[in-house]
Amino acid sequence: MGIRAAVAGASGYAGGELLRVLAGHPEFEIGAVTAGSNAGSRLGEHQPHLRSLADRVLDPTSPATLAGHDVVFFALPHGESGPIARLLGDETLVVDCGADFRLHDPDEWEFFYNSPHAGTWPYGLPELPGQREVLRRTNRIAVPGCYPTSVALALFPAMMAHIAEPDVVVVAASGTSGAGKGLKTSLLGSEVMGSVSAYGVGGVHRHTPEMEQSLSAVAGEPVTVSFTPTLAPMSRGILATCTAKARPGLTADRLRQAYAAAYDGEPFVELLPEGTWPATAMTLGANTALVQVALDERAGRIVAVAAIDNLAKGTAGGAVQSANLALGLPETVGLTTIGVAP
Ligand SMILES: NC(=O)C1=CN([C@@H]2O[C@H](COP(=O)(O)OP(=O)(O)OC[C@H]3O[C@@H](n4cnc5c(N)ncnc54)[C@H](OP(=O)(O)O)[C@@H]3O)[C@@H](O)[C@H]2O)C=CC1
Numbered sequence: 242m243g244i245r246a247a248v249a250g251a252s253g254y255a256g257g258e259l260l261r262v263l264a265g266h267p268e269f270e271i272g273a274v275t276a277g278s279n280a281g282s283r284l285g286e287h288q289p290h291l292r293s294l295a296d297r298v299l300d301p302t303s304p305a306t307l308a309g310h311d312v313v314f315f316a317l318p319h320g321e322s323g324p325i326a327r328l329l330g331d332e333t334l335v336v337d338c339g340a341d342f343r344l345h346d347p348d349e350w351e352f353f354y355n356s357p358h359a360g361t362w363p364y365g366l367p368e369l370p371g372q373r374e375v376l377r378r379t380n381r382i383a384v385p386g387c388y389p390t391s392v393a394l395a396l397f398p399a400m401m402a403h404i405a406e407p408d409v410v411v412v413a414a415s416g417t418s419g420a421g422k423g424l425k426t427s428l429l430g431s432e433v434m435g436s437v438s439a440y441g442v443g444g445v446h447r448h449t450p451e452m453e454q455s456l457s458a459v460a461g462e463p464v465t466v467s468f469t470p471t472l473a474p475m476s477r478g479i480l481a482t483c484t485a486k487a488r489p490g491l492t493a494d495r496l497r498q499a500y501a502a503a504y505d506g507e508p509f510v511e512l513l514p515e516g517t518w519p520a521t522a523m524t525l526g527a528n529t530a531l532v533q534v535a536l537d538e539r540a541g542r543i544v545a546v547a548a549i550d551n552l553a554k555g556t557a558g559g560a561v562q563s564a565n566l567a568l569g570l571p572e573t574v575g576l577t578t579i580g581v582a583p
């Protein structure tokens with residue numbers, strides 16, 4: 242008998258990707274699959290690509306339907322997981338793909354999410370210094386946001402090596418699945434196709450404090466991030482272009498050495514060969530983050546670029562990677578670096 246896992250929010254994009262990963266994972270057995278307004282319907286109506294699970298019926302999302310599992314993955318809108326998670330016992334590993342438990346500072350939470358802070362759980366990004374050990378000893382995991390995953394992986398080596406000033410500019414492009422399944426006019430095919438647009442401009446996007454939290458912890462000093470998200474006409478993928486002023490005397494060799502050292506032996510993050518730049522298409526369907534870095538000597542800035550699949554390393558793959566650690570399994574089991582193309 243495998244590790245029994247429930248997925249709350251199974252009709253959504255993140256829930257669907259969790260089920261795709263779990264269905265191919267040798268240690269997991271899929272238990273309850275739950276939803277909100279779509280409870281009572283067949284999973285196959287919402288996730289037609291998950292053929293072997295098509296006849297499963299979605300239960301309502303409640304402590305009763307989620308009880309009795311070894312692991313519960315939440316893929317609900319933020320604000321929805323906290324009240325239910327509190328009622329699950331310590332014997333259950335709870336992994337929240339939503340934002341509820343990511344931030345340490347309650348004031349930052351209230352400012353960006355306009356609701357009371359639910360609390361803080363260990364952050365599910367094993368690549369951050371010391372985080373793997375934290376995740377091996379926890380029964381609660383806050384999965385990072387998709388943009389913050391890409392930005393932390395692009396910049397933490399520079400912050401850790403103290404070769405970058407703590408003042409960062411990020412422009413990142415996301416595919417439309419990042420916004421979830423909810424219908425929004427700006428996400429209609431006719432609006433998105435053939436155009437790239439900025440949104441959440443001017444320090445108002447809720448992922449900004451999460452990026453600052455990770456980078457500040459690694460740098461050992463407050464790091465400010467000016468973040469501009471953009472929406473690109475693709476269904477999956479994030480390409481984050483991040484720059485920070487270089488500390489005096491930094492050389493291109495020293496910069497590359499810092500990144501090579503940080504990612505040596507990492508199973509899911511690859512520093513690409515010099516001259517090759519990440520593209521979202523290189524990561525689709527894989528739990529991979531691809532990183533490249535250069536020193537812009539004219540401007541005196543470090544330029545780091547990361548590509549991920551927002552639903553894979555950016556959500557479900559990252560969630561399973563962290564859950565593997567918390568369950569004492571090999572970190573890589575059930576996850577792949579082999580993507581799909583075109
Ligand atoms: N999409 C992405 O790239 C990423 C998403 N995440 C996070 O994952 C979570 C889910 O996102 P995503 O899959 O994109 O969103 P979707 O809108 O695609 O799916 C939301 C899911 O939550 C269910 N749901 C909605 N409201 C309620 C409720 N009140 N009670 C119970 N269930 C409810 C929906 O069920 P129903 O169909 O019945 O409405 C659906 O299953 C979010 O917190 C998001 O921030 C994190 C990183 C990246």
Ligand SMILES: CC(=O)N[C@@H](CCC(=O)OP(=O)(O)O)C(=O)O
Pocket residue numbers: 338339340385386387388415416417418419420421441470472
């Ligand atoms: C394209 C798009 O709209 N992206 C979403 C990313 C949010 C996401 O999924 O992250 P959370 O887990 O923090 O909700 C946005 O900018 O709000």
